[in-house]
Amino acid sequence: MRKTSAVPATMSFSPEGQFQPAIYVLHENADWMEPLREALYKTEEPVYEWDFSPEKSDLGPIDLTKEPPLGVFYNRMSASSQYRGHRYSCEYTSAILGWLTAHGRPVLNGPQALALEVSKMAQWAAFQSVGIPTPYTIAAFGENQILEVAKKLERQGPFILKPNRSGSGIGVRLFSSAKEVSEYLQSGEFEMSVDGIMLLQQFIEAQHYYRLEFVGKQFLYALKVQTGQHPTRKNSFDFCPAAKIHPESNVQDPDEVEAESEFSSQFVVCPEFDHPIIPKILDLMRQRDIDVCAVEFIEAQDGTPLAFDLNTNTNYNKGAEERAKLRDAATGAGAIASSLRCELFTLRKRLPSKALAHLKKQPAIKDRRLAHKVEKLHRREAMMPSPFPAMRFAFNLLDKFQTESSAAKFMAFADYYQPQFLVRPDMPDVELITVTKNQRLTPDDYDRNVFHMEFDTSKTKHVRHYKMGDALAVYPLNRRELVSEFIDFYDLDPKQVISLDGVFELGEGVTALTTVERLLTQILDVFGRPTRRFYQLLYPFATDVEEKVALAEYTLDRKKDDFQKRVERGVTYFSILKEFPSARPPLRELAKMIPPIKSRLYSIASSSLMHPDSVHLLVVEETWDTADNEHRAGLCSNYLSELKVGDQVAASLTDSLMHLPKNQEEPIIMAGLGTGMAPFRAFIEEKAYWHRKGVKVGPVVLYFGSRYRSKEFLYGEELEAYEKEGLVTSLRLAFSRDQKHKVYIQHLMAQDGEMLNDYLCNRNGHFYLCGPTWPAEDVRQAIEGAFVQYGGMGSEGAGDKLKELKDQGHYILEVY
CATH class of the missing domain: 3.30.470.20 (ATP-grasp fold, B domain)
Structure with a gap:
């Protein structure tokens, strides 16, 4: 009898001598077992292989008066076995399956499946x-x-x-x-x-x-x-x-x-x-x-x-x-291993508690001691927050990182295993920045919360060196009260140490540890919107037949409309788990089924020359109502809106499309809508820095649009000061609802056709648009109209000219 995980070398087939429920795989070709063997190894469940090739015949003679061992059985007998000299392996398997089913043992691919395999x-x-x-x-x-x-x-x-x-x-x-x-x-x-x-x-x-x-x-x-x-x-x-x-x-x-x-x-x-x-x-x-x-x-x-x-x-x-x-x-192999593990979990739930007394896990105190040791190690790192998100280890001399209890060796020999305390173990460049300012820019009674944030970057290695045109990737946290609700629902120990194997691809010889609470707070998108794939992965874990059928149906094409309605209702991974309580994957499996929290990108609203060791953001809190009239807020914008001075945020740099021309004298024309103003504030600050240094800068034109001047003239005082200084040569404002007839930036651009044509066609100028997608077409028409009216071009020539500007990087749109 071949073992694929650490279980006793011998096992009685009688109930009295039963050690513990296990997974049994019936086959006759050990070479074909390797991928499944590896996947089963990762489940850390006891697994036995019953090899029915005549030369091995793991079972030996069978006493039919005895019961089979307790466990879940998977038949993967092959119809081609006779070509490997195993002429009667299929017939033997058929007899074994009859023995197993007669004693009520759960079998995946039982007698009916074998009958189809061989005919x-x-x-x-x-x-x-x-x-x-x-x-x-x-x-x-x-x-x-x-x-x-x-x-x-x-x-x-x-x-x-x-x-x-x-x-x-x-x-x-x-x-x-x-x-x-x-x-x-x-x-x-x-x-x-x-x-x-x-x-x-x-x-x-x-x-x-x-x-x-x-x-x-x-x-x-x-x-x-x-x-x-x-x-x-x-x-x-x-x-x-x-x-x-x-x-x-x-x-x-x-x-x-x-x-x-x-x-x-x-x-x-x-x-x-x-x-x-x-x-x-x-x-x-x-x-x-x-x-x-x-x-x-x-x-x-x-x-x-x-x-x-x-x-x-x-x-x-x-x-x-x-x-x-x-x-x-x-x-394929991973799905089978997951399904077998789920069946074994279901079997254990059906067994009397007395029969499972020997299966009880080690006392929670061991995990608490381990977590305490992790915390103690963590406190060596002055820069990192408490709690830290995860520890990452190199373990080149180890074959596998198997269980949470195995983490003890990493703790005991931490210096040898080279621990790193990382905000995100999959992204070493993610750093912590500290909130120094969080100021609402719109009135408190206004329905849109637009706010300005500033962060201290002096203790970072990368973020402090941001360049003009960079964006900030922010990694939000799940709300604490929702995480607590999930922990109670899943009956988890928040301080238990857990590995992140399967959550991130960390490369050979590397693993990572964190705690359950931090996994749910900082890593897994538990309260995000699930795809149909999640229903497919969750379905095998359901033990209630009606719930299993319902989950399976949402993956079918004919249920697309029903699935879309669920999306409109705002269902989340957590709400699905509550809706189908019998589908309860172990946390380590669930962590592989739910994606990590994705970063949200924000255009940086500051110049590092004007603000060394500080980075600024302009954010609007996204809110909406679901089809069930439930009020929702965007994960990241809501998270940022509630931060206080001194709070720390995980962030990294990423490139964007917005870059200033190298020649300071070339004109720039900026069109910002709402929080699309962010990169242009940075542009103007950069221009102001060089202007005050005595460097000659070219024309700076800003079109800014929002709904009301009194409520959403973002950075209004700064912009008017720059205009008075002479840095902003043309400040064109479109507040759409301040008058009976709505006015948008494209209307102002149509009035400025002669200037646009001169700056873009004659003076090597650059045009930028940042904001929502909807005005992009109207803006394009306004610019092409300027080329036609003041550049002597036909409509086709104007379109070609705009395409040329785009290819040269002189016409940049960053819309969302």
Whole structure:
């Protein structure tokens, strides 16, 4: 009996000697187990492999008067086992499955799944029972019937001969005549299917080939494949996505591996694939109690989908998954491991508490001591806040970082493992800046909260050196009261130490630790808007049948409108978990299913020359009402609005489109709407700095638009002072609601056509627009109109000129 995790070397099959519930995988090919073995290893659950190849026969003689061990069983027996010399492994597995199910053991891919795996005839019948079309196929028993059918099919064109029981494309041949079949039958190459049944199938010219992967009775992803013959096997077809194992020697053939590398690159993962055949396959899986399978189908030239293979022992193309950047539960092996772990969790919940007494976790005091030691280490870093977000370790001499309890070795030998205290362990450049000012610019009774913020950057390595045109990426925190509610709902210890493996890709030899509270506050977007993918990942964890069905249905194409209504209602990851309480993944699994909080980008509203060691932002608090009339506020803008002087914020620099010309004398024309004024305040401050140094600066034109002068003239006093100073040569203000007829910046630009044409066409000027998207088209028309009226251009020439300016970087739009 092969173990894939640390469990006792022996185990009794009787209930009295039971050690603990475990995961059992039934198979006959250890080489095909490697990806799943690795995924199961990460679950940290006890896992046993039952290898049913005759030379190993892990179980030995079975005493049928005894019960099977307690656990969850996964059957991945292959229909191609006889080609590896394991002639009776499928029959043996069938008997074992009967024994397991008779004792009520939960089995993924039980007897019905095995029956389909070993018979393509049974697969055809299953497809047809749910209305899935298949290619025209005739079953033949014995060589005489094969020739008889071949003579019939040759009149319709090429046809395929395949064994009823086979896998990996073994024994599948393409023929164009009965004569070719006769020669093949008389050659030494032909091998009859082990059950004596051969299938002859009409060859269909396909425009598309797909392989659909399903795990936990849920669609996982599609592989799109270029159809064609395998590069080294003439007249044969093989669309199995796994790396090739030679059937006789059970090892990889070098020529096959080289050819397979080229062939497998034709597989492309389509995770958002949607097709009417998917609900029918899901219906088939429910009817036949299939938990894991792959269905291969083609789309004929007329678009008709034709299914031709169902694999219940499915292998996955690692290269295709890596190219699609799938990881953990989004991969085939990871999804199976996650599903098995969920089933094991469900089994444990059903067991009497006495039976689980030996499974109790170590006392929480160990985690508290560990957390205390982490805190003590943290306090060595004077710069970092309390609490710190995460610790990052290099551990090049370790194979795996497995459990939270393993974290003790990192604490005990912290100096050896090179700990770093990082704001975001996946982004070393993220730093902490300190709030020095948070001032509301709009009246308190006004419905828009626009505020100005200033931050001290003197203790940073990167942010303090921001350049003109940089933007600030801010990483918000989840609201404390919501995090507390989630911790209570999930019954978590907020101080428990947890690893971030699977949350971030930190590279080889690196891991990171944090606490549950910080994970939920600073890293996971628990209160963000979920995609349909989350429903797909959550579905296998539901233990309530009605909840499982409801979750699954939201992933179907026919439920798109219902899903959109949920989006409009403002559902979050947390609200879904509360709505479907039986779907309760362990926190470590949930952390892989919910994305990290994304940064929000803000144009910097200051010049580092004017304000060394300080960075300024202009922010509007985003608010809206959901379809359920629930008032919501944007995560980051609301977070920033509530910060006090002295609070610290995680931030980093990123480049934007807004850059001043190197030549200070070239004119700049700026058009800012609302908080789109931010980068232009920085521009004007930069110009003012050089102007006061005696450097000659060119014309500075600002168009600013908002609703009311009395309420939203942002930085109004500063701008009027710069205009009085002579730095801002033209200050053009459009307050749309201060008069009966609305006035927007494009109206003012139309009045200034002669100036715009002169600055942009004759004086090498630069135009910038920052703000919402809607005025961009009107602004374009105003500028092109200026070129036509004052530049002597036709409408087409004006459009070409504007395109030329854009290509030269003299026409910049930063709209949102």
